[in-house]
Amino acid sequence: MVMINKIVETLEDAVAVINDGATVLIGGFGEAGSPIELIHALIDHGAKNLTVVSNNAGNGHVGLAALIENKQVSKMVCSFPRTAQSVVFTDMYRQGLVELELVPQGTLAERIRAGGAGIPAFYTPTSVDTPLAANKEKRVINHETFVLEYAIKGDFALVKCKAADRYGNLVYNKTARNFGPVMCMAARHAIVQAKEIVPVGTLDPECIVTPGIFVSKVVEVSNPAEESQLLKENRRYPW
Amino acid sequence: MVMINKIVETLEDAVAVINDGATVLIGGFGEAGSPIELIHALIDHGAKNLTVVSNNAGNGHVGLAALIENKQVSKMVCSFPRTAQSVVFTDMYRQGLVELELVPQGTLAERIRAGGAGIPAFYTPTSVDTPLAANKEKRVINHETFVLEYAIKGDFALVKCKAADRYGNLVYNKTARNFGPVMCMAARHAIVQAKEIVPVGTLDPECIVTPGIFVSKVVEVSNPAEESQLLKENRRYPW
Amino acid sequence: MVEIQNIKPWNRNEMAQKVAADIPDGSYVNLGIGIPELVASFVPEGREFMYHSENGLLGIGPPPQPGHEDPELINAGKKAVTAIPGAAYFHHADSFAMIRGKHIDVCVLGAFQVSQNGDLANWSTGVPGGIPAVGGAMDLVSGVKTIFVITQHTTKEGKPKIVKECSYPLTGKAVVDRIFTDLAVIDVNKRGLFVREMAPGVSFDYLQSKTEAKLEI
């Protein structure tokens, strides 16, 4: 019998659709929720000239940092690209090898949600009177000034979750949920790595965080690497 | 020890804060999620000149229909006020005793969410080229036309849920969830009737739908009436 | 005069079956209130659809056994339904994010009128004193990729429902992709209305005589 089945067997298959020049939304807040294995598969895949939307810009020489270091990213859209271990982005940015669009974190989350919800633009109080609103359209509503912000859509999203089923229903783990749900909504193809793939009907329908309608592909990665551990070991990708 | 405790003992206490002229968001889609006991308490309380935001306009002579029949509602904001059993609203509207703002259902949900999320206004494709967009501001974004819609905020929300704790964390039952979560977000004071009040820590933190930050008061109603049953019995409130 | 003696219009179930046959495997499908609800019974062999209800359910199952109705598990028409294994519940803003955000593949709606360029009128007849009610129809037509209309070809009074221009207030402009009636299946595209199939015994001339807008074949 034909069935809706979003499960793919390999990381390679999962990212094969990603094309040069694509906009890729990458989940995670620091290492929590960062889909390291999918990012490494994207490095192996080699798609270039990517615009990456992600809260941070990677740490050390693994995951998102390794993708940037491999010169596959022409532009980063993020809220906090600077950390003690964001050496790669800092270096590449100073050399002019990667462009940066800096977006306040809540505006970033809301622009992505808007992209997924069919809202092309919205007004927000965030960043009014700051340099980040300098060239943006303003509007006064009920005597308060707001900034117009536009939706962000992705061609692809790379997201990590705790458990998934063949319909693409997802649940997350603790604060690793962060940007995953809105990125799945906003991408044409959301590609997800799940610590566990479970039979349909296992996930409580009251507790599913991302309904399968927002997901294109699921691949099981039962022992995902921890970024902080890789950093301690001074690992680099490709290894 | 002083503790955050949003539980109130009686329906009367729960609605006592509602003032004349208030905007009240009332949850429910048909009878699913309709907080009948809270509405009846509001009838006993007697606050007048209310603007009520609710998907429907009530059925028979109980719940929201009874509130309208009791002449406490001067304006309804809803998407679908007409059903086979919406006799009270039909009658009062034709007599000019209640005003109607008709809003497409998705726009209604999104305007309420925006109210709760601090987004004062947004653009949407819904209702473009229809009479409901006739006097609204339009904007072309990426060659497509959108309508500007403004946030809806409530002074109060009346919402029904399945289980709650003293922090005001809520879970719902099946399709009775509907407008509850966004209405709790958008109201200054969200007043909730729960079928069950459980100790803090009982609700799974991964499955809480409405975090307590959005809730002001919770009252236990362990055997809520079913609207369809009351209609079968031709009940009227006050009884 | 047009011959009519051998005409066998499709009944509602046959219409619904034709709609179902045109829904691609794996589609996410929203079914409107009324005749569209019948479509759920006709998933073709070898296909799996996922039915969406705008009141917060993805994965509508078959109707419940009598006596097992749950007043808190209903569809957009407020009728009792069931949920399949793998279903998910969500709130109204998330549900309409699915609709407005173009995540639903197909929507099946009823109609008062459809115009030759695909305008749909299905929420108000504009009668003074009538209670206007729109529900989710405008959200659906603006957000769903493919809009199928299922309707009787004419009104009870025999007036055409497929018209040059809608006289009733619009639900959406140029939104309908295909019309399924008791007499025919008609594609709507930029060049006009193209008849794909006619009910047994229906001739093109007969069909045109029941249709205000110009048909092509």
Place this chain on the structure above:
Amino acid sequence: MVEIQNIKPWNRNEMAQKVAADIPDGSYVNLGIGIPELVASFVPEGREFMYHSENGLLGIGPPPQPGHEDPELINAGKKAVTAIPGAAYFHHADSFAMIRGKHIDVCVLGAFQVSQNGDLANWSTGVPGGIPAVGGAMDLVSGVKTIFVITQHTTKEGKPKIVKECSYPLTGKAVVDRIFTDLAVIDVNKRGLFVREMAPGVSFDYLQSKTEAKLEI
């Protein structure tokens, strides 16, 4: 010259304790990265606060026991935390709905500079070649009802951080309600900066000498 021999500046824990003492019972509180994180340790007897982390947690508990850190349970500063019974997890858009929608009562932030009218600069020193990073600071100052700043009174080089006008790029204009430094607690309102309390041995003249903006008492 101003006398300085008897000055006993508050240490970071004392500053954090003063902040905690000014947070009303039952408040929802967001703590920024750095010194603000210390505030969590000083909930006054008889009060209950609910700590919010913008990365999707309401109900931060005490730090985990060493060896029990969970890399998927972290705070905004990306440090391991725990969750109290009654905590809830949610996604980033919902988390910032809490912030932007004015549901958080109090936010405690660090500062590079605060101006006399409550402007805050805490995200960029505008140095060429620096990597700009803003995080959630602009969302917090625009959405949270009460903004407390906790900071050393002067920079490491001894320059005033409480200034007439911020020279660094702003995080928000007229957003700060109260400033807690090692030397004083200062209210910001429309009429200016009002000193509420000074550290032991600090005189008003001394405090003014360390402050570019004019202080009132």
